[in-house]
Amino acid sequence: MIVVFGSINIDLIGHAPTLMRPGETVLGTSLEFSPGGKGGNQALAASRAGAAVKMVGCVGGDDFATRALSLLSEAEIDLSGVRRMDRHTGTALIIVDDAGENMITVLPGANSRLTAAALEQAGIDQGDYLLLQLETPMEGVLAAAALARANGAKVVLNLAPFMDFDLRLLDNVDVLVVNETELAGVLKMLDAPEFDETTSVSWLSEKFGNTVVATLGSRGAVAVAAGAVTSVPSLKIKPIDTVGAGDTFVGYLAAGLADGLALSLAMETASVAAGIACLTAGAQPSIPERSSVQDRLTAGTQ
Template sequence: MIVVFGSLNMDLVMTVPTLPKPGETVLCPGYQLKPGGKGNNQAIAAARAGAPVAMAGCVGPDAFGSGLIENLVRNGVDTTGVHVAEEATGCAMICVDKAGENFISVASGANLTASAARVPDEALGSGTTVLMQMEVPAEENWALIRRAHGLGARTVLNVAPAADVPTEILKLVDILIVNEHEAAEIAARLELTSISEMGLARDLARTCGVTCVVTLGGAGALMAEPGGALWTAAALKISPVDTTGAGDAFCGILTAALDAGMSPEDALHRASVGAAIACLGLGAQESLPTAEAIDARLADVSAPLRLS
């Protein structure tokens, strides 16, 4: 079982000719409302990848909130842990250009009331994987990590958006997922000196005793294990339509594969392929792939290569 503790937003998506610069207004023909939020996206990514998933977080007492809950249910996610707060549901404005790159602004709303205490102890045993991101209050993540670790659950932390993570917390995390910029920020706070992504991944793994996964966009991903094993995974070659949900797809699919008992390198392979497939449609969720869709493209990319 996977428990996702995180954000739920409604996304306002605009396809624009170019991303706006400071002070610039860019016109587009229209917009679409789409379910989003990193926690929400990752929960649905894991569910579509075949895992049993429960979502824990907050929405508001409005149409956006009820729509998000209904969407989770349609995707097979347990919504018992989704609390309806007094604040408005979180909302994100997303501009996507012709190359699939994006510009995102988020109003957190009800996500700021998410509470780790609403995740019961009985949901945090040794058969549970807890997946978190950084769009809810950080101290609630830390509280849940401490409790989940103490109760024997596997903990997965995606440090996105980038944030300061206490060293004490990093050492309680089993899987750390970051992009190259997030990895560099965490390493700088720990006074680690490597400048390459490979060196950063290895240093973070050794220093914190964590399996560190660094996503590299179109260049694939790296994974460093505390014992010294280092893996590199190639990316599936695609022409991206919208990269908004790629990172969330990667996190959800990797966690689903680990929860199913796959090896870390096989999970890395599936996540890299699935994240690329998620870039082939507009919006963070519609293009999240099923397990069958991932299976169909695995052979198109070589298996991860062990470098050490």
Template sequence: MITVFGSINIDLVTTTARLPRPGETVPGSEYRLIPGGKGANQALAARRAGAVVKMIGAVGDDDMAATALAELDAGGVDLSGVQRRGKTTGMAVITVDDHAENTIVLSPGANAKLAATDLQEDAIGAGDTLLLQMEVPFAETLAAARTAKAAGARVILSIAPFLPVEREAFADIDMILVNETEAGDLARHLGLNPGSTGAETVAKLARELKRTVIATLGADGAVAATLDDTISVPALKVVPVDTTGAGDTFCGVLAALLDEGADLATAMRHASVAGSLACAKAGAQPSFPLREAIELSLGVDPAFP
């Protein structure tokens, strides 16, 4: 089983021909309200990939809460661990341009009130997976990691959005997920020189932190470094429409495959395809593929033997 301890948001999304410069107003489309939040995104991606998933998070007492939880509920994610905290549900204001690039401003709302004690000690056990991100208080995230690690669970941390993390914070983390930019930022924060490629950077991080480190590389796929090996997988070739949520899709699907016992290379192939498929549709959660679509794409693309 996968337990996700993390954020639940509403994404307010508008599209425009190009992203505005500071102080500039540009015309946009009709806005859409779409369920989001990195925690919720990863939970839904894992569930659609076939995992049993429980969400530990917080929403507000506002009208946005029902919308924020709608896709999770419809998708079969266990929401018994979701709390009502404060007046407002978290919101991300997202602008997407004609090249599928985006800017995001995040207001945390109830996410700022999530506590590690919301993860009950008897709710996670040996062989389970705890999936973490960086949109709820980091001290609570680390405390949740300690609880899960003590119970014998696998603990995966997605360092997104990026915050400088000290070495000691990884004590209870088994696997670190970053994108290529975040990998370089983490290396520099730890006093390392990033490599000339994503593979070199994650290899340096893995040796330094003695943890498996995985970086998504956009159209170039993804790369993982363990203490013994480096694994690279390609991306699926798609025409990008909106990259919002693609990294979360990768994280959720990776966790789902690992949780069911797949080896790292197999899990990464599935996750890379899923992340690519998510870029081909607008919005975050509505774009997350089902397991059948992932398997079909793996079967027809010669890049994935």
């Protein structure tokens, strides 16, 4: 089973001709509600990839909680580890203008109450995979990783959104997933030498003795595990919306590894899934079903 310990949000997406300036009121054109949060997104991706998934997180006692959990519930993800708190459900306020530029304010709300006690109560066992991000308090993420490792579970960390973090976290991580910005950020924190991307991934993998996977946008992804380098291409597409593509990659990658796939095949599947996600707007609604990904793999990734 994949246990996701992370954020659950509702995204409020407003559309307007232009972005407002301080003190200015702009009349918009439409408003959308969409489930989000990196934890929720990755849980749904892993589920659509075919994995059994349990979500551990926090929502509020408001109406937004039902909206935020709607697609997770439809996917029959185990939500017994989701707690209702006396804070509002995590909310992202997003304004997008006609040029596609955006302004985003994230109000963590109930996500700020997530602790490792929720994971301990929900349970994680030997053979499980724990999937982590950095959208909930660091103290809880650090303790959750240690608890999972102590119980014999594998730990997958997506170092997003990037921020300075407690480097002890990497001592309990089996698979680290980063994009280009996150890779540069963690290398800077470690005062690492300047290398090309593949060498940097190798250096990081060797330092912590784990698998490191770096997504490189249109250039695909590269990973190093026990000194062996694996590269996969990206899907050749014209993207419509890249929101949620990274979370789709992480969820599919975790599902593949949990299913016993070789790293190369798990990465290839994740890369195709992330590419397909770029063809539809929104975070969770864009995550493809496993059948669509398999069809594209059969047809070829070009």
